[in-house]
Amino acid sequence: GEDVEQSLFLSVREGDSSVINCTYTDSSSTYLYWYKQEPGAGLQLLTYIFSNMDMKQDQRLTVLLNKKDKHLSLRIADTQTGDSAIYFCADIRTGGGNKLTFGTGTQLKVEL
Amino acid sequence: EPEVTQTPSHQVTQMGQEVILRCVPISNHLYFYWYRQILGQKVEFLVSFYNNEISEKSEIFDDQFSVERPDGSNFTLKIRSTKLEDSAMYFCASRRGQDGGYTFGSGTRLTVV
Numbered sequence: 001g002e003d004v005e006q007s008l009f010l011s012v013r014e015g016d017s018s019v020i021n022c023t024y025t026d027s028s029s030t031y032l033y034w035y036k037q038e039p040g041a042g043l044q045l046l047t048y049i050f051s052n053m054d055m056k057q058d059q060r061l062t063v064l065l066n067k068k069d070k071h072l073s074l075r076i077a078d079t080q081t082g083d084s085a086i087y088f089c090a091d092i093r094t095g096g097g098n099k100l101t102f103g104t105g106t107q108l109k110v111e112l
Numbered sequence: 113e114p115e116v117t118q119t120p121s122h123q124v125t126q127m128g129q130e131v132i133l134r135c136v137p138i139s140n141h142l143y144f145y146w147y148r149q150i151l152g153q154k155v156e157f158l159v160s161f162y163n164n165e166i167s168e169k170s171e172i173f174d175d176q177f178s179v180e181r182p183d184g185s186n187f188t189l190k191i192r193s194t195k196l197e198d199s200a201m202y203f204c205a206s207r208r209g210q211d212g213g214y215t216f217g218s219g220t221r222l223t224v225v
Contacts, residue, residue: 031211033213033214035216041218041219042203042216042217042218042219043155043203043205043216044216045213045214045215045216048213088155090155098143098145098160098162098167098168098207098210099145099157099160099168099170100145100147100155100157100214101157102154102155102156103154104154105154
């Protein structure tokens with residue numbers, strides 16, 4: 001299957017943790033990525049994880065991968081107003097060439 | 113930090129006109145891509161380019177589209193005869209090797225009127 005699905009919206013208070021979820025259908029995913037898109041801007045690579053890993057931490061960001069359930073999450077600790085953006089997960093699949101398949105995007109709104 | 117540079121940032125063109133979107137990938141990268149994002153929709157793959165040829169293209173990338181790497185630094189996307197539905201943000205991306213992350217440019221917003 002081709003689908004990479006995300007919930008559309010998430011609203012959190014400043015200082016709380018945000019968890020953005022992603023499910024994918026193709027078990028041949030090799031790399032999974034998180035990108036951030038601010039209004040009118042490009043796609044900023046936040047982090048990525050290889051499919052044989054189950055966790056990766058990078059400062060405020062923690063990526064968890066449950067390969068059995070095909071579930072990927074991005075946790076942002078101590079969420080700030082500057083974290084407000086759309087977050088896309090994306091994957092690369094074995095036999096899928098080098099192309100990224102993007103999820104639908106989750107709009108994160110951080111409230112004071 | 114190295115960047116992928118795209119020009120122009122915004123282009124308005126009349127339906128039926130040709131447009132060329134320009135990209136300068138990161139200098140030691142070997143894989144180049146174009147993606148597009150219609151307003152409010154997913155980011156969609158258009159084409160990948162490696163070793164001076166197209167390695168993969170999507171069904172969106174029909175005969176109206178072409179890519180070129182005319183010199184050692186530029187990577188262009190040409191749309192021969194634009195349609196209203198070509199209006200989108202077009203992103204160029206590059207990648208050094210088969211491992212690691214893609215670096216995206218800031219995009220060109222194409223508006224076809």
